[in-house]
Amino acid sequence: STQPTSAVxxxxxxxxxxxxHLYGHFAEHLGRCIYGGFWVGEDSEIPxxxxxxxxxxxxxxNLNIPNLRWPGGCFADEYHWRDGIGPREQRPKMVNTxxxxxxxxxxxxxxxxxxxxxxxxxxxxxxxxxxxxxVREMSEWAExxxxxxxxxxxxxxxxxxxxxPWKVKFWGVGNENWGCGGNMRAEAYADLARQYSTYLRDxxxxxxxRIAGGPNVDDxxxxxxxxxxxxxxxxNSMGVQSPYQAISLHYYTMTREWENKGKALGFSxxxxxxxxxxxxxxDTLLTRHSTIMDHYDPCGTIGLVLDEWGTWWQVEEGTNxxxxxxxxTMRDALVASTHFDIFNKHSKRLVMANIAQTVNVLQAMxxxxxxxxxxxxxxxxxxxxxxxxxxxxxxxxVEFKGARERLEAxxxxxxxxxxxxxxxxxxxxxxISLSNVSLDESRVVELDLRGRSWEVGEARILTSDSANDHNxxxxxxxxxxRDFAAGVSVVEGTAGSGVVLRVELPAHSxx
Ligand code: AHR
Numbered sequence: 001s002t003q004p005t006s007a008v009x010x011x012x013x014x015x016x017x018x019x020x021h022l023y024g025h026f027a028e029h030l031g032r033c034i035y036g037g038f039w040v041g042e043d044s045e046i047p048x049x050x051x052x053x054x055x056x057x058x059x060x061x062n063l064n065i066p067n068l069r070w071p072g073g074c075f076a077d078e079y080h081w082r083d084g085i086g087p088r089e090q091r092p093k094m095v096n097t098x099x100x101x102x103x104x105x106x107x108x109x110x111x112x113x114x115x116x117x118x119x120x121x122x123x124x125x126x127x128x129x130x131x132x133x134x135v136r137e138m139s140e141w142a143e144x145x146x147x148x149x150x151x152x153x154x155x156x157x158x159x160x161x162x163x164x165p166w167k168v169k170f171w172g173v174g175n176e177n178w179g180c181g182g183n184m185r186a187e188a189y190a191d192l193a194r195q196y197s198t199y200l201r202d203x204x205x206x207x208x209x210r211i212a213g214g215p216n217v218d219d220x221x222x223x224x225x226x227x228x229x230x231x232x233x234x235x236n237s238m239g240v241q242s243p244y245q246a247i248s249l250h251y252y253t254m255t256r257e258w259e260n261k262g263k264a265l266g267f268s269x270x271x272x273x274x275x276x277x278x279x280x281x282x283d284t285l286l287t288r289h290s291t292i293m294d295h296y297d298p299c300g301t302i303g304l305v306l307d308e309w310g311t312w313w314q315v316e317e318g319t320n321x322x323x324x325x326x327x328x329t330m331r332d333a334l335v336a337s338t339h340f341d342i343f344n345k346h347s348k349r350l351v352m353a354n355i356a357q358t359v360n361v362l363q364a365m366x367x368x369x370x371x372x373x374x375x376x377x378x379x380x381x382x383x384x385x386x387x388x389x390x391x392x393x394x395x396x397x398v399e400f401k402g403a404r405e406r407l408e409a410x411x412x413x414x415x416x417x418x419x420x421x422x423x424x425x426x427x428x429x430x431x432i433s434l435s436n437v438s439l440d441e442s443r444v445v446e447l448d449l450r451g452r453s454w455e456v457g458e459a460r461i462l463t464s465d466s467a468n469d470h471n472x473x474x475x476x477x478x479x480x481x482r483d484f485a486a487g488v489s490v491v492e493g494t495a496g497s498g499v500v501l502r503v504e505l506p507a508h509s510x511x
Contacts, residue, residue, distance in 0.1 A: 004444040004502075005417045006401040011430050012451030014394030018422050020066040021352035022343045023384060023391060024125070026308060028073035029108070030099040030361050031323025037359030037368060038116060039108045046373050050115055051107075055375050056359060057119045059366055063384045064391060067170060069125040069307055069354045070113050074098040074180035076172065077131030081141045084109020085160050098180060100322030110145065114166050123169060125307075125354070128200075130174030130192055130213065131182035139199040142171065146206040167206055170352070172307065173197055173244060174213040178222060181213060186225035189213065194229060197243035211305050214247040215289070223247065223289050227296040234299075246303035246351060249289055252312040252362075253279045253335050256410075264313035264327040265468060269439055272331055272467055273409035275311070276437045279335040280414040282309065283342045290349040303351035306343075310355045310363030310380075311335050324361045329470045330479050330508055332363055333379035333462055337418070337435045337510040340387055344395050344420035344433075355380070374473035382462050382481050383510060389431040393422035396430070405443075417443050417505070423451075430454065436505035439467060443505050446491070450498040459484035463509035484511055 027033050042051045049057070071079050075098055083092045084106045091106040117124045126145070128138040143153040148165045157165075173196045175181045177189045184192070193212040200208050215222035230242045255262025255271045255278070262271050286304070293302060313326045336355070343353055359366045365381040368374070398419045405416045416438050423430045436443045461484035469478045488511075491500040505511055 002405065002441070002443065004446045005405065006446045006448070007419060008399045008401065008448045008450065009396055009421050009432070010399075010450050011396055011421070011423045011454070012427065014396055014423055014427075016348050016395050018344055018347045018390050018393055018395045019351055020064070020391035022340070022347060022350065023063070023065070023387065024067040024069065024352050024354040025060075025065050025122075025358045025365075026069040026073070026354040026356050027358045028099075028361065029071050029075045029079070029096060029104060030073060030357065031320065031325055032360040032368065032370065033357050034108050036370065037366070039112065041107065049119060051112065052116050052119060056366055056368070057116075059375065059377060059381070060120055060358070063365070063381070064388050065120055065122045066391065067123040067125050067352070067354070068117055068120065068358070069127060069170075069172070072127055072175055073308070074176060076127035076175045077129050077133070077177075077181040079129055080133065080137065081110055081144075082137075085111065085156070099324070100320050102322075110141075111160065111162060114145070124166070125170035125172065126168060127172035127175050128196070130177055130196055131180070135196055135199050138196055139201065142168070142200050142208065143203060147203040165203065165206065169207065169209050170211065171200055171208045172211045172213065172248065173200070176216065176250065177213040178216055178219065186222040190225050190229035193226065194243045209246065210244040211246040211248050211307065212244040214249045214305070217251050218285060218288070220288060220292060223292045227293055227302070230296065230302060233297040233301045242302060246305045247293070248305045248307045249285070250308040251282055251285055251306065252308070252310060252356070254312050261313050264311075264316065264332075265329065265470065267331065267468065270409070272439055273407065275331055275335065276338070277407075277409040277412040277414045279338050280342065280418070281412055282339055283345070286342065286346045286350060290346065293349060300349055304349045305351060306353040308356045309339060309353060312362055326362060327470050328364060328367070328378035328380050330379050330462075330464045330467045333383050333479065333510055334435055334437050334467075334508060335363070336380045336383040337387075337433060338437065340383070340390070341418040341420040341433060341435065344390065344422070347395050369473050372473060376471050376473055376476055378471060379462065379479040382479070386460055386462065386481055386510070387431075387433055390420075390422045390433070393424055393431065396421045396423050417445055419445070429457070433510070434503060434505060435510045436507065438507050440507050442507055445503045445505060447501045447503065448498060449501060452498070454499050456485075456488055456490065456501065459488045459511065461487060461506070461509055461511045463506050467508040487511065
């Protein structure tokens with residue numbers, strides 16, 4: 001039998017803050033994410049607030065979602081914000097060329113998005129258009145949103161019914177500009193990022209956090225080019241004159257390569273393990289991109305923003321291939337939980353991460369039934385909910401004793417048990433997250449919790465009979481958190497300042 005996995009957690013040695021923005025979200029004009037997901041319109045029979053679906057808002061508020069990135073994705077680089085303001089019936093239509101070639105009526109625009117963020121109490125993250133827009137267009141959008149006093153854009157905003165400026169911090173300078181956002185070379189984009197960022201003005205006390213469009217997966221040249229373009233950032237923050245404050249990164253988890261992503265349901269054991277290996281590959285990617293950034297910016301002034309991550313499977317049969325609608329199982333939940341353990345470890349350089357996408361697209365929190373309108377919370381939703389206690393808390397390192405148990409798949413080695421922990425700022429409570437990705441075997445984990453004599457407050461577990469299990473309108477709670485008090489015991493007889501917890505993690509589980 002396998003030896004217990006043992007780790008020491010020094011809960012009295014907080015290392016850094018785990019930003020709540022590592023639990024961020026992303027909503028694109030893609031498939032049924034906005035239309036039919038967030039937005040049903042004021043005349044819908046589905047209960048809504050000014051056209052925004054109320055049960056979606058309630059479910060996301062329960063996650064304390066910290067931010068929402070919008071309007072894309074690839075859509076961002078063909079979106080012209082002026083088409084999405086003013087009386088809805090008069091807004092011009094456009095074709096969404098990236099996603100299904102469908103006609104977009106622009107009924108969900110800037111005011112609707114900002115209203116949604118207000119309802120969610122989440123910070124907006126606007127992704128601007130570099131690929132097919134202009135410097136002026138982006139500059140005026142920031143002015144329209146954030147300027148107080150007087151100006152042509154302020155007058156326009158007021159004419160559309162909004163007197164006060166909104167607060168906007170996060171601003172993306174294009175999206176995937178190496179691909180759908182313009183097919184640019186790193187060197188060409190680096191110059192544009194400087195130019196666009198220059199004209200993204202801080203209006204009054206609204207300070208923008210400009211996020212340059214970063215690399216795909218392992219394009220380290222792209223990261224290096226952007227960092228070189230910033231120049232060496234001195235550790236004296238007074239000396240930082242960077243035109244942008246962060247660089248983004250995109251990484252999706254698939255079973256195999258892009259052309260052979262695999263199915264969301266009915267996957268084999270081999271596909272399951274490939275997914276676990278590819279999921280944990282984010283650790284290598286964050287390490288390597290951070291290492292490049294460290295070279296140019298040793299004090300970590302420029303942030304790394306993983307503004308698209310999650311599973312990407314083949315679409316469900318019978319659905320529009322351009323709508324990226326996929327089911328979500330216990331396997332997806334483990335992709336999320338292991339990503340979060342890795343995010344916690346990288347939380348010095350990694351300042352934000354946004355799962356793709358919140359509703360009805362890719363690794364969604366929420367799926368809505370097209371016909372009945374029924375709302376289902378996915379297994380991934382529950383991971384976000386169970387981890388919300390990490391938001392803005394202090395990371396403490398989990399130090400594993402001895403060699404870690406590792407498996408190999410997809411030419412990568414990965415950990416069977418992963419963990420992360422935070423302690424509250426006051427130091428009087430802690431949250432420990434544990435995952436066992438073994439498909440069919442339980443694992444015993446012994447945690448030596450140091451710093452004070454801790455007591456177990458609450459323990460919950462997310463698991464199911466099969467890693468293929470998912471939730472549906474008929475069985476909404478096939479994968480849902482349960483009480484786990486029975487799985488956690490305090491090992492008696494450990495003297496000194498601390499306790500040892502023994503946790504018996506079932507196969508494919510997150511606790
Ligand atoms: O999230 C779906 C798409 O994936 C986004 O539009 C794009 O940025 C990425 O390629």
